[in-house]
Amino acid sequence: MLDTDWSDSWRGAFRIELRAEAIGLAWHGWPVLPGTFPATEAGTEAWSGPVPVHHDWADRLTVDPHEIAQWWSGNPYSLLVATGKVVDAVEVDVELGKRAARLLRATGHPAPIVATPDGRWLFLTTVADNLPEKLATSGEVRWHGEGSWVPLPPTPFQHGVVHWRVKPDVWGWRLPEADVVHSVLTRALDQNVGADRSQLVAAASAA
Template sequence: MLDTDWSDSWRGAFRIELRAEAIGLAWHGWPVLPGTSPAADSGDEAWSGPVPVHHDWADRLGAHPNEVAEWWNGHPYSLLVATGKVVDAVEVDVELGKRAARLLRATGHPAPIVATPDGRWLFLTTVADTLPERLATSGEVRWHGVGSWVPLPPTPFQHGVVHWRVKPDVWGWRLPEADAVHAVLARALDQADSLERAQQLVVASVAA
């Protein structure tokens, strides 16, 4: 999908799908929230992603699925999940995400992974107290914990739709331990650094 068609029929169909996904996630105990969408302001080229619709969103966490269903009645809201209570997310770019996903597959314990149309991957985990220094200081990793949120499929962006790279049911709806995923992401960073150093040595030898 290169450009999002914001016709009334498209929004109507998407609203139904978003509502169904939100209800399903709420039944699994995930703190879902309605978020803004580019459809509400399609002329704003500066739109940089969804934010919670309600200013008091932090007070609405853990709403019953019936209340969640009401939020989406008649509204094409995007789908957000609040982090820091049930789920955390670690956000990386595509290349680091692919490298970490390969390492996770090698362990036989894949984590739920979300991909956004703007080239970001989100690894969902249990809640953590802190992010390891290796990740926190890398400049390539963003941690979504208390007070934050992330978009979930099928949230629309201006030029695409958020989608699952690894669905939660692959993990049986059990989130992987944050420490384990953090360790894998740190290994992926180390691999990237080693590859970059090797490339620099090759370039230097050719130049010499």
């Protein structure tokens, strides 16, 4: 259950907010689609996160605000964006995300960043052909490209709401180049490896 009042009146107000956000993203050319949301009925399966409502979602993609408005006319569907078309996303944990965000700020070119209630950060970029090998094989990074999707604010989870760490209007809705963000994430990953090695050396010295 979502840790808030999931009453009919709250559900209606939240649906309106989700609908407005979906329409706004569509005006900027982002292919959004409706996703599942936390169930409220007793005895239903535990909800593990949003997935597209329609099995043929890839064939329904559109940026038509009027059609998108219809999708959110009845239910407070989660707000998802299809990746691999206009936007890609690189998913990391909080600690790696914080290091990468600091490095991006230092360059003066912050990327749009989404945070989920389950401790994941999503760095949004232009579409890429692949992920650099070091990131792809690290075990700490997940790339969302063609055929995938990610949740956008204010999608509800069972224990919170997806929110922006850095909003896209900070960049004037111009997505940063994927290779730039990939490079910064690689540097942040190297910092983590260096920190882990330092801790191991310190632990060995104290033994």
